[in-house]
Amino acid sequence: MSVNRREFLKKSISFGACSVAAASGLLSAESANAEWVAENFAPSILEETLKNLFKDQKLIETDKINIKIPKIAENGAVVPITVTSSLDGIENISILVEKNPVPLAARFDLSPELEPFVSARLKMAETSDVIVIAQTGNNLYSARETVKVTIGGCGG
Amino acid sequence: MGSIKIRSKRIDGKTQIRTLIAHPMEHGRNIDKKTNQPIPAHFIQELTVTHNGRIIANCTMGGSISKDPYFAFMLKGGEPGDKIVISWVDNLGRKDSEQHIIK
Numbered sequence: 001m002s003v004n005r006r007e008f009l010k011k012s013i014s015f016g017a018c019s020v021a022a023a024s025g026l027l028s029a030e031s032a033n034a035e036w037v038a039e040n041f042a043p044s045i046l047e048e049t050l051k052n053l054f055k056d057q058k059l060i061e062t063d064k065i066n067i068k069i070p071k072i073a074e075n076g077a078v079v080p081i082t083v084t085s086s087l088d089g090i091e092n093i094s095i096l097v098e099k100n101p102v103p104l105a106a107r108f109d110l111s112p113e114l115e116p117f118v119s120a121r122l123k124m125a126e127t128s129d130v131i132v133i134a135q136t137g138n139n140l141y142s143a144r145e146t147v148k149v150t151i152g153g154c155g156g
Numbered sequence: 157m158g159s160i161k162i163r164s165k166r167i168d169g170k171t172q173i174r175t176l177i178a179h180p181m182e183h184g185r186n187i188d189k190k191t192n193q194p195i196p197a198h199f200i201q202e203l204t205v206t207h208n209g210r211i212i213a214n215c216t217m218g219g220s221i222s223k224d225p226y227f228a229f230m231l232k233g234g235e236p237g238d239k240i241v242i243s244w245v246d247n248l249g250r251k252d253s254e255q256h257i258i259k
Contacts, residue, residue, distance in 0.1 A: 036201040041218035078222045097220055101185065105220035110229075111212040115170065119228035123183075123220050 043101045046131075053094065053104070054133070057140050062087070065132055065143035076124040076149040085116040089136045093118050099128035124149045160242055160254035164234070171234030171258055173205065175242050176226050183219020199247055200225065206241045207231060234258055 039052050050059075068082040083093055093116070094107045100123070108118050116134070124130075124147060131144045159178040164171055177200065184197030197219060205213040213229055236258055243253035 036216045040216075080226075082228070100220050102183065102218045102220055104218055106215055106217035109214040111210070113207060113210070113212050113232055115230035115232055117228070117230035119174075119226070121222035121226050123181075123222050 040104050040107070041102055044103070046096065046098045046103045049096065049103045053107075054135075054140055059133065059140050059142040062141040062143060065134055065141060067130065067132055067143055067145045069130055069145050069147055071146075072148045072150065073124060075151050076126070077151075079122045079124050079147060079149075080119070081122055081130065082119045083117070083132050085134055085141075087116065087134060087136055087141060090116040090134045091137070092135045094133045094135075095120065095122065096131045096133070097122060097124055097128055098131060100125050158254070159252045160244070162240060162242055162254055162256035164240065164256060164258045166234065166236075166258070169233065171231040171238075172228060173231060173240055173256075174226070174228045175205075176224065177203075177244060177252075178224055179244075179246065181219060181221055181223045181225060185219075197247060200244045201247050203227065203242065203244045205229060206239075207234070208239055209241075 037052075040049065064087045065083065065085045068084070069079065073079045081095065083095070089112075090110060092107060092109045095105045096103045097105055105122050106120060110116070110118070122130070127146070127148045129144045129146050131142060133140055133142045135141075161176045163174045165174075179200055180198050181200065182195050182198045184194065186195045187193070188195050199219045199221070200217060203213075203215040203217065204211060212231065215227070217225075238258045240256045240258065241253060242256070243251065245251045
């Protein structure tokens with residue numbers, strides 16, 4: 001009896017390991033380009049998120065990123081944002097809300113077939129800066145805009 | 157599931173692609189007012205846009221994107237008859253995909 005039990009345990013463990021490997025293999029194959037990284041979307045402060053995303057690379061402030069967002073948002077649950085830029089060769093655009101529990105809202109990896117143009121709708125917990133970071137080659141450019149929120153968007 | 161709506165509009169030789177997705181986008185910190193229990197996180201993690209089979213945009217996002225998310229992109233060029241496919245995967249592993257032909 002005891003041998004059977006041991007063998008059963010062994011088998012179940014190896015089976016478990018196999019299925020985990022298969023699952024992770026599938027995941028990486030599906031999202032070859034940009035993988036959803038839990039670290040980037042973990043609740044933290046802005047500086048930590050930036051460090052996770054871009055290591056210690058320097059952000060260059062620029063006026064070539066244009067953020068269209070309301071100065072005053074009546075409802076923090078839906079804040080429309082449109083980002084455009086005159087920079088060449090933008091590979092990705094990240095949108096961060098400084099004071100949200102999870103600062104990174106979204107990251108867009110754009111192919112050269114797309115214009116540097118992205119629209120989305122954000123949730124904002126409170127009045128905060130919205131930061132847009134665009135990556136071109138090895139350079140990181142950033143721009144920010146303050147949005148005053150009169151009703152927070154995190155419910156509760 | 158039919159959660160994705162796609163619209164395209166040709167503007168001066170470019171094509172604007174807009175999408176609206178029906179999804180709760182719960183970030184997991186909200187409390188259900190009726191039961192006083194936290195509402196489990198349920199949000200889209202990845203969104204992919206392809207143009208004639210090639211990936212043109214790959215987006216990762218968190219719960220800071222509004223409920224029923226809206227996104228817009230601008231394609232350089234784009235011809236009538238081109239195929240746009242948008243698909244998403246959420247944190248529970250659910251997914252959906254929708255095809256659109258540019259007119």
